[in-house]
Amino acid sequence: MSKTKIELKGSPRGTPRASLIGNGDDEDGTKPDFIYGGPFIPVEKPSPFLSTSTPINIQLQGTFKKSFAFHCLKERLPVILTKIIDYCSRKGSAIKSANSATDSEIQNFIHHVTKLKNDLVTNKSYDPLTVDTEEAKKWNNWISSQNNSKYFTNIYLFTECYVYRKIREACELNVHLLGFDPFEEQKHQAFEDTLEMTCIVAEKMADMLPQSDKDKRKQDFITLLKLCLWANRCDLSLTAGNALELKSDANSAMDPFQMIIDWKDKILVDDSAKAADQVVAKAEAIGKAIEGNTTFKFQCSCHRLATLAGMPLKQEPAALSNSGSPVKSPPPEPEAAEELPKVPCPAKMTIPQAVIFDIVCDNAGYELFCDFCLAHFLVSQKIVQKVRFHVKRIPWFVSDVTPKDFNYVIQACRGANFSKTITPEPKPAPADGTEPPEPDPPRQISSNAVRELANAWSSYVDDGTFIVMDDEYWTYPHPYKDMKKYSPLMFRKLQYACAILFKGDLNYRKLMGEMNWPSTQSFDASLQGFNPAPIIAARTVKTELICGLPKGKADLLNKADEKWMQAGNYGVIQFSGKAEPLKVSDRPCEDYGEVCFGTVCPVHSDM
Numbered sequence: 001m002s003k004t005k006i007e008l009k010g011s012p013r014g015t016p017r018a019s020l021i022g023n024g025d026d027e028d029g030t031k032p033d034f035i036y037g038g039p040f041i042p043v044e045k046p047s048p049f050l051s052t053s054t055p056i057n058i059q060l061q062g063t064f065k066k067s068f069a070f071h072c073l074k075e076r077l078p079v080i081l082t083k084i085i086d087y088c089s090r091k092g093s094a095i096k097s098a099n100s101a102t103d104s105e106i107q108n109f110i111h112h113v114t115k116l117k118n119d120l121v122t123n124k125s126y127d128p129l130t131v132d133t134e135e136a137k138k139w140n141n142w143i144s145s146q147n148n149s150k151y152f153t154n155i156y157l158f159t160e161c162y163v164y165r166k167i168r169e170a171c172e173l174n175v176h177l178l179g180f181d182p183f184e185e186q187k188h189q190a191f192e193d194t195l196e197m198t199c200i201v202a203e204k205m206a207d208m209l210p211q212s213d214k215d216k217r218k219q220d221f222i223t224l225l226k227l228c229l230w231a232n233r234c235d236l237s238l239t240a241g242n243a244l245e246l247k248s249d250a251n252s253a254m255d256p257f258q259m260i261i262d263w264k265d266k267i268l269v270d271d272s273a274k275a276a277d278q279v280v281a282k283a284e285a286i287g288k289a290i291e292g293n294t295t296f297k298f299q300c301s302c303h304r305l306a307t308l309a310g311m312p313l314k315q316e317p318a319a320l321s322n323s324g325s326p327v328k329s330p331p332p333e334p335e336a337a338e339e340l341p342k343v344p345c346p347a348k349m350t351i352p353q354a355v356i357f358d359i360v361c362d363n364a365g366y367e368l369f370c371d372f373c374l375a376h377f378l379v380s381q382k383i384v385q386k387v388r389f390h391v392k393r394i395p396w397f398v399s400d401v402t403p404k405d406f407n408y409v410i411q412a413c414r415g416a417n418f419s420k421t422i423t424p425e426p427k428p429a430p431a432d433g434t435e436p437p438e439p440d441p442p443r444q445i446s447s448n449a450v451r452e453l454a455n456a457w458s459s460y461v462d463d464g465t466f467i468v469m470d471d472e473y474w475t476y477p478h479p480y481k482d483m484k485k486y487s488p489l490m491f492r493k494l495q496y497a498c499a500i501l502f503k504g505d506l507n508y509r510k511l512m513g514e515m516n517w518p519s520t521q522s523f524d525a526s527l528q529g530f531n532p533a534p535i536i537a538a539r540t541v542k543t544e545l546i547c548g549l550p551k552g553k554a555d556l557l558n559k560a561d562e563k564w565m566q567a568g569n570y571g572v573i574q575f576s577g578k579a580e581p582l583k584v585s586d587r588p589c590e591d592y593g594e595v596c597f598g599t600v601c602p603v604h605s606d607m
Contacts, residue, residue: 048063052064062151063153068544077163080398087185157510205373227373228367228374229571233540235398268572270573305585309586352497352607355385356385357499361503363399368406369413388606391405391469392475424439498534499534502535502536507537507539517545520549539571540570543566
């Protein structure tokens, strides 16, 4: 109990009783009241803050002052917001020119972010969004429905997502800043800083892409999963916008494949072999189902489904005669059986049109490059036919991938120009006094292989092998266990995948429901029933939330370093093979909201 309120007792009649109330909240989220005019007697007042870490089976929130959530809300997020303000102040002219914005728009943006920072550090209540969009209305409904609507005392996941959504609102309120990404320069610089590692990976890919035997294919699959895992360390929100120190010196190379070997003991849970086996098996099973499904007998039933869902029927506009009166259309000719739709209504499809692998992306730059390499491998080895990349629609958590970042990485790789000569260190002389062995020849690292890969990826994007999807859902503030509630169509889309790779810390937190589970609880149990398709989670540990560890492992790590869950120096690759069966939907397909296409739905290339 903190003694934060002081109350006047027994003051003489007529004594002035003016209140002098502090302007800002103290660190406990309360305001001290100071009253003069008589003897002061402290009265205990409960504080919502506790000097503990996050208890087990409690969602992360800033009320626990020894938790990473409290640290991030108090220190890391304010620094990120300060850097945005500073960047816009220093580069205002360049931002104005690049976006055809006005001085007042730049100043309005800075003012908006400044208020956001002040509200955060003083633990104010959330402000509703003021932009007039359907998505903003959803956010305002979620804000009003929170049991606690203050930054520190609500669930950390909601608060952190809300902060980034408010940054975006600062762009939406200034029309010429709609395309402005305040983190773009940092993301581009981070990519440039990791070009050396990019070149080393690209050269190695030449040995992984040609079709290989079963054993080599499995080993390469595992290696690429681990490459994607450690690439997740390149998270600019973890470092408050500062790039990790990944550069090597002039005579050495930062080799990502050597890192996999050196850091093998830092993967606390390694289901990569299980994932490789079961993804291949699942993909083969889906491929056989697609081949066996030679006749589509389904007709579009959106009208019936829309009626059941309470949606108004969509009517095609009637043709008009010269006089303006409707022209009665002739009855449609009956369709021959062989002329039935080749692609069924998505609401009725229970088998996808292709073998698909999904990647729910995290960071842009080098991490996205490694995601591309895994996707390329899966396609070239004919494990899958398509890879869907789920990215954020708006700038998010500093370095998360947006469609613009997706295209940037491919184009930056196509134009990469990097060259470096590595001189190996001399080998030590033998103990028997003989001549030391000849040193290895110098090694040349270049971006030639990077450009070749990027050209292939550009072709894959053009022909639909790589699909980038930026559904609004990925910037919602909800755990994935609630996906059916907030976006049933997104859940259904994921069910078409042979497996889903969720990258990074934020996705892991959403998979776990932002819950501080016992560290030994199984990955399957921690998903709380979220199983649209087999799930792989690859994440370096940057938040105090984890599951699936052997008994006693967390205690050992805590004794060695109490902050081991914050630096990204440990990782997990966890797998759940469960998958909810794909059934005929009780909802109309998503196209119905725009226009009903009658008996023939359009081809959905992403299913």
